Structure formats: C-alpha cells, structure tokens
Amino acid sequence: MTQFSQSVPECKTLTYEKKGKFDQVEIVWNDKDVPRIRADNYESLGFGYGYAHARDRLIELVGQAIAMRGQRSRYYGPEAFSTLGFLKTTNLNSDLMFKLRVPNEWVKEEFERLNRETQDYIFGYVNGLNYFVDHLSETQYQQIVGQEPMVRFEVDDVVRFTMRFGVMKELIEIGPHLVATANCINTSTPTDRVSFHRTPVEVEGGFGSNAWAYGGDVVEGGSAILLGNPHSAWQRNSHQLRIYMHQCHLTIPGVLDVAGTTFLGFPLPLTGYNADVSWSILDAATVTPYVMQLMDVKLEQDSIKYLVDGDYQSATIRSIEIETLQESGDITIQSYQFAQSHLGTLFQLPRTPNKPPGWYAITNPGERNAKGLDQFLSAAKARSTREFIEQIEQYRGVLCQLVIADKHGDVGYVVAGNVPPITDEAMASAHLGVEGVAFNVLDGSQTKNSFRDQNQRPLQAATSFYPNIISRGIIHNTNNSYKYSEFGQQQPDYPSVFGQHKQQRTLAAARLDYDPRLIMSYKRMQEISLNGKINALQALEVVFDNRNYAAETFLDWILTLESHDCSTTAKQAFQVLANWDRRNNADSRGALLFHQLWSKLVQAKLVKVTGFGDPEVDSEISTTPQSQKVILAALEQSIAELKQLNFALDTAWGSVLYQAAENQHVAMHGGSYEQGILNGEMPAELTHDGFDYILFGTAYLQLTQWQHGMICPQVLLADGQRDGVDSKARTCQLQMFLDKKLYSMPFSPPALGEHQDYR
Numbered sequence: 001m002t003q004f005s006q007s008v009p010e011c012k013t014l015t016y017e018k019k020g021k022f023d024q025v026e027i028v029w030n031d032k033d034v035p036r037i038r039a040d041n042y043e044s045l046g047f048g049y050g051y052a053h054a055r056d057r058l059i060e061l062v063g064q065a066i067a068m069r070g071q072r073s074r075y076y077g078p079e080a081f082s083t084l085g086f087l088k089t090t091n092l093n094s095d096l097m098f099k100l101r102v103p104n105e106w107v108k109e110e111f112e113r114l115n116r117e118t119q120d121y122i123f124g125y126v127n128g129l130n131y132f133v134d135h136l137s138e139t140q141y142q143q144i145v146g147q148e149p150m151v152r153f154e155v156d157d158v159v160r161f162t163m164r165f166g167v168m169k170e171l172i173e174i175g176p177h178l179v180a181t182a183n184c185i186n187t188s189t190p191t192d193r194v195s196f197h198r199t200p201v202e203v204e205g206g207f208g209s210n211a212w213a214y215g216g217d218v219v220e221g222g223s224a225i226l227l228g229n230p231h232s233a234w235q236r237n238s239h240q241l242r243i244y245m246h247q248c249h250l251t252i253p254g255v256l257d258v259a260g261t262t263f264l265g266f267p268l269p270l271t272g273y274n275a276d277v278s279w280s281i282l283d284a285a286t287v288t289p290y291v292m293q294l295m296d297v298k299l300e301q302d303s304i305k306y307l308v309d310g311d312y313q314s315a316t317i318r319s320i321e322i323e324t325l326q327e328s329g330d331i332t333i334q335s336y337q338f339a340q341s342h343l344g345t346l347f348q349l350p351r352t353p354n355k356p357p358g359w360y361a362i363t364n365p366g367e368r369n370a371k372g373l374d375q376f377l378s379a380a381k382a383r384s385t386r387e388f389i390e391q392i393e394q395y396r397g398v399l400c401q402l403v404i405a406d407k408h409g410d411v412g413y414v415v416a417g418n419v420p421p422i423t424d425e426a427m428a429s430a431h432l433g434v435e436g437v438a439f440n441v442l443d444g445s446q447t448k449n450s451f452r453d454q455n456q457r458p459l460q461a462a463t464s465f466y467p468n469i470i471s472r473g474i475i476h477n478t479n480n481s482y483k484y485s486e487f488g489q490q491q492p493d494y495p496s497v498f499g500q501h502k503q504q505r506t507l508a509a510a511r512l513d514y515d516p517r518l519i520m521s522y523k524r525m526q527e528i529s530l531n532g533k534i535n536a537l538q539a540l541e542v543v544f545d546n547r548n549y550a551a552e553t554f555l556d557w558i559l560t561l562e563s564h565d566c567s568t569t570a571k572q573a574f575q576v577l578a579n580w581d582r583r584n585n586a587d588s589r590g591a592l593l594f595h596q597l598w599s600k601l602v603q604a605k606l607v608k609v610t611g612f613g614d615p616e617v618d619s620e621i622s623t624t625p626q627s628q629k630v631i632l633a634a635l636e637q638s639i640a641e642l643k644q645l646n647f648a649l650d651t652a653w654g655s656v657l658y659q660a661a662e663n664q665h666v667a668m669h670g671g672s673y674e675q676g677i678l679n680g681e682m683p684a685e686l687t688h689d690g691f692d693y694i695l696f697g698t699a700y701l702q703l704t705q706w707q708h709g710m711i712c713p714q715v716l717l718a719d720g721q722r723d724g725v726d727s728k729a730r731t732c733q734l735q736m737f738l739d740k741k742l743y744s745m746p747f748s749p750p751a752l753g754e755h756q757d758y759r
Contacts (some may be wrong), residue, residue, distance in 0.1 A: 010739035014131075016047045016124070022252055027052055030148075032743065033721035033729040036259075042117045043124035049267060056246060056722045058144055061129065063241050064265040065151050068102065068160035069329045074323035074331060075149045077432060079737070081240045085168060086696070088202035089175045092322065096178040096336060099320045100345055101167040101367065107159045110370035118373045122158045123266045129153040144724070148238060159370045161265035161653040164368030165398045167418065169289060172345045173508070174362070174385040175319050181348045182336035184299065185317065188283020198266060208479045210517065210523075210678055211280040215472035216409020222535040224385075224405035224705035228280025229538045230272045231680055232263065234719045244699040245593070247717055249747070250380075257378040259713070259747060261700050267332040269375040270398070271702055275407075275711055275748065276383045278704035282401040284415060286499040286613075289399055290364035291420050291451065293343055293444025294432060295478045297359040304339045306359070307344065307445045314340040315346065324752045342456055343444060354438035362443055365418040366460040370395030375416065376593060385410040386470060392416050393463050403475050404484075407706040411455040413469040413477065419497045420451060421461030427496065441495055467494040474525055478517035478678070484615055487525045499613065514602045514609060514619070516676035520549040522615030524678070536705050536714075542678060543698065544740040546669050548591070549676025550598055552581040554607070556623050561628055569639050569649075570632070584671035584679070586654025586738060593649050594669065596638035596686070597631075603675050604630050645688050656690035657683055659719070659734050666734040670698055684728045703742055 014025040016039075025048040026038045033056070037048035054061065061159060066072055068086055076082070078092035111119065130153050137142065174181075179197040216222040219609075233242030241558040248269070249259040260272020270281045296307035297315075320336045339346040343361035350356040375395035375443040385406040392402065392414050399417030422430075429441040430449035442449045453458050457598035466509040467482040469475060474487035481499025483491050519541070521720060528538045555577060562574040580590025601607055606627050611617025621627075647656065654667025670679035681697035703714040720730030736743065 005193040010608060013205045014048060014051060016044045018306040031729060034247045043120040045250055046121040046124030047128040049248055050249060051132045054129045054132035057382050059148050060236055060244060060723050061265055062151055063238060064161060066488060067094060067154060067241055068098055068164060068434045070099040070528050071323060074325055077325045080552055084241050085243060086203060087171050090197050093178055093197050095322050096320060097171050097175055099382045100161050102163045107156045111155060111159050115374050116372060118377050122155055125413035126153045126155050126158060160265060161371045162370045166369050167364060170362060172201045176480045177347060177349050182338060184348050185337040185339055202619055208673060209282040210478045211282055211403035212542060212619060213403050213405040213410040213411035213475040214534050214539060217339050217472040218474060218534050222409045223407050224409050224411050225536055225539050225705045226278040226405035226742045229543055229698055230271050230281050230700060232699045233696055234699060236723055245717055247721060256381060273704050273711060274380060277388050277404060277406045279402050282477055283479055284399050285479040287419060288440050289366050289419055290495045291441050293361045295346060295359045295444045305340050309447050315341055315376045355441045363458050363538060364459050365420055366399050369397050384408055385412040389414045389468055401477060403477055409472055411475045413475050415466055415484060419461055421453060421459050421465055423495050467491055467498055474490060476521045476525055478521050480518045480613055484613055514607050515673050515747055516549050516609055516619050517673055517678060518615045519619060520676040520678055521544060536703055540703055546584040546677060546679050546680060548582050548584055551594055557693050561632060570635060571650055573635055573639050584653055584669055584677055586667035586669045588653045589650040591653040592651050592656055596641055597635055600634035600677055601631060622726060645686060658690060661731040661734050667738055701742055710748045713745045713747055715745045716742045
C-alpha cells in the first residue's frame with residue numbers, strides 16, 4: 001500500500017456541464033469508502049460514478065484500457081506475461097487477441113446500437129474519469145500515478161470492456177498460436193519470440209463464485225434471501241489485471257436506485273440489488289460459448305484457399321499492427337497477417353487431446369456485442385425476479401450466470417450471455433465424426449455447419465432455447481450448470497452447450513480437475529432445510545463455517561494408513577490431522593498440513609467427481625495399494641515442505657493465510673475449491689512468510705433479505721475499495737471478515753435517513 005486514508009465520511013458536489021447546461025452531482029462516501037452518487041439524469045450520474053471510480057481505482061482502469069486497446073506490448077514489451085481477468089498469457093498474445101476479436105469498427109458500431117440512456121451514462125462516466133485526472137495536483141498525480149502509464153479515457157474503452165465478456169474464453173484456444181498463425185501467412189513475422197507466445201494460457205486456479213437464493217417457501221415471512229459470493233482477486237499490479245470488486249450506489253430520484261459491485265471496468269453493478277430484487281454473478285464455467293470449425297486450407301505461394309462445399313475459395317488477408325516496446329526504449333510497429341474466410345479469421349492450431357491439428361475458424365454468437373451495458377442498466381430497474389430475467393433476455397450480452405431473489409419470495413437462475421443455438425442432434429450432424437474429439441469441433445468445409453446468417457453473422461438462440469429457472473425453493477450454484485441449480489430438483493435436459501453433465505467429462509471452474517463445491521453445497525442445503533424455515537444467519541454460515549468437504553469425506557480413511565513402522569514425523573502428522581477440526585478457520589490446526597497433502601493427491605489424480613455434476617453422487621478416492629503408497633509419500637513430502645519453511649505441523653491456518661493492514665497481519669479463513677470449501681480462498685505459493693497472496697476468493701459478500709417490505713442489505717468488501725490505499729475502512733472490513741460479520745448498508749429512504757453518513 002502506498003497511501004493511508006482515515007476513511008471518514010466525505011461529501012462532494014460536482015458541477016457537470018453539458019451543452020451549456022449545468023447539473024449538480026452529489027457524491028457521499030460512507031465510512032467504508034462506498035460512494036453514493038445522486039444525479040438528475042443518466043449522463044450526470046455516469047459522470048459522478050466515473051469520478052468516484054477513478055478516485056479509487058484509476059491505475060486499474062488505465063490498465064484495463066491499455067489491455068483492451070491491444071497496447072500492452074507498447075508499454076510493457078511483447079514477451080512479458082500478464083493476467084487478464086483470470087487468463088495468463090504474453091502481452092503480444094493479448095494484444096493480437098483483442099485487436100482481432102474486438103476491432104475498432106465493431107466497437108463504434110456497438111456503441112451506436114446501445115439505448116440512448118445507456119449511451120448517456122457511458123459518455124458521462126468517461127468524462128468523470130477524465131475530470132478526476134484533469135483536476136489532480138502535481139503531488140496527487142505523482143502519488144496516484146507515479147511511473148505508471150496514463151491514457152485519456154474514451155467511450156470506446158467502456159464498450160471494449162463490455163465486448164470482452166463475449167470472446168475472452170477464446171484466448172484459451174487461440175492465444176498461444178496467434179504468432180505462429182501469422183508466421184504461416186507472412187514469413188517475415190519475427191520468429192525468435194514464438195516460443196514465449198506458445199506457452200499455454202494459464203487459467204488461474206480459484207476463479208469462480210458461489211450464490212444461494214432461498215425462496216419464500218423456505219424463508220420465514222415469505223420474502224427471499226440471497227447470499228451473493230462472487231470471487232475476486234486480492235492483489236493488483238501492472239501485470240495482474242484480475243477481477244477486483246468496487247462498490248457503488250447509483251441514484252436518479254424516481255428513475256433508478258441500485259447498489260452493488262462493478263468490476264473489469266464495467267461501470268454498472270454486476271452483483272447488486274435495488275428495493276425489490278437482488279442478484280449475484282457467477283462465471284458460466286460449464287457453458288460452451290462457441291464452436292470451432294476445422295477448415296481444409298491450402299497454402300500456395302501467393303494465395304491461401306479454403307474448401308467450401310467442394311470448391312476452394314480465396315481467403316483475404318487482414319493485417320494487425322502492434323506497437324512494440326524494444327529493449328532500447330524505442331517503439332516500433334510490427335505487422336501480423338491473418339487469413340480471413342467467410343467464417344472470420346483462420347487460426348492454425350496444434351493437436352490437443354480433444355481436437356486434431358489444422359486450421360480452424362470460430363463461430364461465436366457472443367462476439368460483436370456490447371448489449372451487456374443495456375442489459376444490466378435495464379435489469380437494475382426490475383421489480384421482480386421474473387422481470388429481471390426478462391430484461392437479461394431482452395439485452396443478452398455478458399457471458400455469465402445470474403442467481404436472483406426478490407421481495408415477493410421468488411428466486412431464479414438465468415444464463416445471461418449468448419450461446420450457439422445448436423441442438424445436440426445438429427451438433428452431432430456437424431461434428432467431425434472422430435472419436436475423442438470435443439463435441440463442439442465441427443466440419444467447417446460445409447456451409448450447413450456455419451451456423452451463421454446470410455450476412456455471415458453468428459446465429460442467435462431464441463429465448464426458449466435457454467434453461468431459466470424460477471422457484472420458491474432454493475437455487476444454489478457453485479459454477480455448475482443449470483441441471484442441478486435448483487436444490488432437490490433436476491431440470492430437464494437442454495442442449496449440451498449449457499453443460500457437460502451428459503458428456504464423459506465435466507467443465508469445472510478455472511479448469512480444475514477436481515471441484516466438489518456443489519456436493520458440499522448440496523450437503524449444506526440438506527442440513528439447513530431439516531429444521532424448518534431458513535434465516536439470514538444460517539445462510540451466512542453456509543459460507544463462513546469453513547467446513548472442509550475433502551476432510552469430512554476422506555480423512556478418516558486416510559488416517560487408517562498410519563502403520564506401526566512409519567516415521568516419527570509421520571506419526572506426528574497423523575496425530576495433527578486426527579486432532580484437526582476439519583475446518584479452515586483462522587485458528588484451525590491441521591488445515592495447513594492437509595492443504596499441502598490434498599493438492600498432491602489431486603495432482604496425482606487420486607480423487608475424482610464421479611457424478612458428472614450430480615451433487616447427490618459423492619466423489620471418490622482411489623484406495624488401491626499403489627494409491628496408498630502415493631498418499632503416504634505425499635504426506636512425507638508435505639511434512640518436509642513445512643519443515644523446510646520452518647512451519648510446525650500444527651501451524652494455525654490464519655498465521656499463513658493473512659492480509660497486511662496498517663503494518664500488521666490480519667488472519668484470514670477459507671480455503672481451496674479443491675477441498676470443497678465454500679468460503680473459497682485459493683492461496684498462491686507457500687513461502688517462509690506464509691502464502692504469498694490470495695489468487696482468487698471471497699472478498700465481497702452480499703446478504704440481502706426483506707423485512708416489513710424493505711430491503712435490508714448486509715455487505716462486506718474485505719480487500720477494500722481503494723487500490724494502493726491502506727485505510728481504516730479496509731482494516732475494519734478485514735477484521736469483520738475475520739470475525740465473520742457483515743455490516744448493514746443503508747439503502748431504503750428510512751435507513752438512509754437514520755444513517756449519519758448519508759444525512
């Protein structure tokens with residue numbers, strides 16, 4: 001942290017000029033650094049939030065703008081690695097990806113397609129960002145910006161921030177092969193750097209979320225309860241542009257009143273609430289958002305041709321220019337050429353376990369789409385779960401899942417992004433027909449398999465194609481598919497693009513090999529449903545009890561592997577594990593040793609989820625004699641690791657998992673998805689000082705319920721509102737996290753009137 005703030009309530013009135021008129025914008029920050037912005041129209045409201053957002057997260061937003069413009073190579077060099085959202089690759093791969101898949105002409109077209117009120121809001125937001133920068137003193141500029149690059153924000157930046165949601169996951173497939181693809185087209189493309197860029201894209205462990213919505217039939221009083229638990233990163237630097245939550249409260253009297261958290265430069269609450277509805281966002285981890293079409297391509301000396309319905313067509317060439325920082329400090333422009341077919345760019349991809357090598361096109365109905373801005377602005381005004389889902393469907397844009405609850409007791413689930421409108425039968429008909437090849441790898445040489453309209457735009461699915469759920473029971477989601485999102489009810493089968501429970505493999509959050517969170521959630525839903533109606537305290541305990549599914553399920557058997565002739569340290573380790581409470585609380589002793597051990601068992605593929613997404617089917621551990629030897633060896637290795645780092649076998653979990661605040665350590669709790677801990681905190685590498693940092697996990701919590709018809713939100717943003725600023729608000733919330741407490745956020749008029757910070 002570079003600065004310290006006392007975080008006392010603060011109020012600021014801005015004057016926003018537009019077309020010769022002057023609007024007043026009021027911003028009030030409470031003692032947790034959360035801004036409430038009040039204005040009379042959308043443009044002024046956007047201006048106020050732009051100002052408040054820049055005050056707290058300026059350098060993060062600059063980094064997002066640079067990345068989405070495809071300019072990281074210009075500022076940081078092409079070969080350095082960076083994390084964008086949750087995907088790690090080289091700057092050059094990132095730049096090529098966004099230049100190719102979010103081109104400037106699409107960005108401008110998409111802005112013009114937005115609703116007028118959305119355009120006004122974005123225009124004001126960008127002006128607010130720039131206004132903040134323009135009014136910094138020289139000293140303030142040095143404190144906040146220092147040696148980091150600075151840009152002038154544009155409306156196009158916000159549109160790019162939104163369009164990225166539709167194409168981001170393509171980076172996993174094509175990112176490491178973009179430079180090699182260009183080399184095939186133009187042999188003058190620099191080849192000495194290809195090896196860096198061929199490094200597979202790393203999906204950072206821990207990216208995911210949880211959400212629970214309890215409907216009126218299971219909640220006292222008939223209204224619903226929602227616990228939103230979207231996971232985010234805890235640490236930012238110029239090469240780690242992960243997901244970081246920022247709280248806000250946006251008000252236009254009589255028109256809009258919404259609060260919640262934004263992230264990734266998207267300037268509207270993606271997890272949030274209004275007076276009548278509350279919602280939480282989750283990664284659509286099981287959704288397959290695009291198809292890959294294998295093309296028959298012929299490279300000739302002066303042309304590139306591809307086969308369509310028996311005839312070879314000539315591809316055109318598209319040049320992408322990348323500004324590149326050289327070691328000398330000079331900026332040069334390098335050009336990369338890509339072949340264009342009627343299906344878009346052609347990518348040369350190597351063989352993988354689920355697809356053959358060759359040239360591929362991608363048909364993605366989520367491309368060329370910024371409607372997510374209309375989507376969340378419209379949904380923010382919904383008055384019921386049903387109306388919220390209708391608005392999400394009308395402006396389908398952001399690829400995610402949403403869990404919703406309302407004051408009337410209805411809860412719901414909806415996929416918010418676009419998916420290929422392809423039934424399983426149509427997908428099978430278009431498939432390559434090769435055993436072991438992924439179900440969405442198709443024969444691109446036939447027009448019938450293009451799944452595009454007469455203008456070669458990807459086909460869009462009808463509303464009826466999507467698996468919405470509205471219930472008065474329980475909705476729970478841990479990045480699983482729709483199929484098991486309603487507790488106690490299996491949904492009818494929808495096409496496989498929505499979930500892989502029908503396949504012989506499952507897609508899990510962050511591409512994890514083993515993620516039993518849904519099984520643990522199902523177990524907890526069974527338990528809390530037994531005793532009648534569910535209350536808010538029970539809902540919060542589902543996250544904060546820190547129960548370890550892997551330990552509850554498998555530790556008793558592991559303890560039977562202790563033999564009479566095992567080493568003294570192994571006996572001590574078995575004793576520590578036997579005495580452990582099988583939770584990942586800050587004071588839990590044994591959690592650290594188990595964490596080190598369990599990661600090795602997962603890596604050795606000794607544990608697996610066998611139910612293909614069905615939470616009623618428990619996971620399994622291999623108990624063969626050979627597996628037992630592997631487990632004992634993994635235990636000995638874990639003991640040695642802790643000894644080398646000077647940690648006792650029974651070191652308290654919170655002494656290695658912690659956050660620094662005001663020159664002191666605040667213990668944390670929670671743990672790995674791979675252990676089925678619902679309070680997910682995925683730690684980075686263990687060092688002599690503890691875990692280096694938290695990759696992703698619980699930072700923001702949103703617990704909403706209605707009492708006497710009024711919403712009563714309780715929230716927490718434990719990692720703080722302000723990037724690079726240590727504050728009393730952050731320290732307070734870290735301590736509240738340790739104490740497993742949330743704070744009441746005033747929202748309704750009576751609550752605002754009673755709260756001194758908002759008077």
